[in-house]
Amino acid sequence: MAAIVLIVDDDPDVLELISALLNEEGFQTVTCRDGLAALQAFTTRRPALAIIDLAMPIMTGYELIERLRTAPGQPLPIIAISSAMYAPAPDRLQVDAYLAKPFDLEELLAHVIYLAQRQYEPETPGSEEQPILAPIRNTASGSH
Secondary structure: OOOEEEEEOOOHHHHHHHHHHHHHOOOEEEEEOOHHHHHHHHHHHOOOEEEEEOOOOOOOHHHHHHHHHOOOOOOOOEEEEEOOOOOOOOOOOOOOEEEEOOOOHHHHHHHHHHHHHHHHOOOOOOOOOOOOOOOOOOOOOOOO
16 A cells, blocks of 8 residues: 655645656655645545645644644654745754755655655664665755
């Protein structure tokens, strides 16, 4: 069964681009144009991870992330994306990765693959976590 990725962005072109990329790589995607729709999708579909734009109408990405972080169960891996010139303050944003728009699609894909694999790997007591890819790093500028 393919991992489900929740993609939340108010720009339909960004939703289509990311969804097409991930579908081509074998992921299932659920797209939402605002935070309220994303909360409902999270509840009904329980994705393996989420890609969330920080600047959206109705409910900002910050608010959505805060609500997802308080949801019961295993924490949802989150990649935040934003067209902001600078990365948000780390204490304000609890995410696994941050990419500034425009971002490199290969880098986004590497983050998604890493987080999806990490989400499904069983933890072995006493073993140290070995990264599947290069460790996630917060990125404040894209390469494209």
